[in-house]
Amino acid sequence: GASERTFIMVKPDGVQRGLVGEVLRRFEQRGYKLVALKMIHPPRALLESHYEEHKGKKFYDPLLAYIGSGPVVAMVWEGLNVITVGRKMLGATDPAKSDPGTLRGDYGIVTGRNIVHGSDSESAAKREIDLWFRPDEVSNWVHTAERWIYE
Ligand code: DAT
Ligand code: MG
Secondary structure, eight states: OTTOEEEEEEOHHHHHTTOHHHHHHHHHHHTOEEEEEEEEOOOHHHHHHHTGGGTTSTTHHHHHHHHTTSOEEEEEEESTTHHHHHHHHHOOSSGGGSOBTBHHHHHOOSGGGOOEEEOOSHHHHHHHHHHHOOGGGSOOOOOTTHHHHOO
């Protein structure tokens, strides 16, 4: 429903390249509701948990070094189908395969510097939101534009 939530994170390369506002702008202007936002330099243990599905893969160590190399901007967005649509807005994992118009397709070149993370399923979204945010860091505010975004 319209209360679906997803975890979106601007990675250290996105922060360094000044793309925090661009990521926020795209989700905000689409009509999604921002319900949590923070900058954090993620500790190793948090990243091990976040990327546990990739442990043992050849890109795992470089991935954790990259995401742990500086502050990230973590956010939670809410709205109808926001998990699936959010992934479409990000583009394919490999920016070379991302369509122009997507964040990775407009700003990225290689998989190991792909700007932004987005949850890929309902279970991942719930797990990631709970991992990165305490319940009191997520705001249940009323989006007064909602009646102009949904029918
Ligand atoms: P996504 O971030 O699109 O969900 P994923 O969960 O498969 O992709 O992988 C997590 C991150 O790991 C991805 O954003 C970049 C890195 N990664 C994935 N596959 C990779 C590969 N083959 N080479 C290098 N980095 C890779
Ligand atoms: Mg993933």
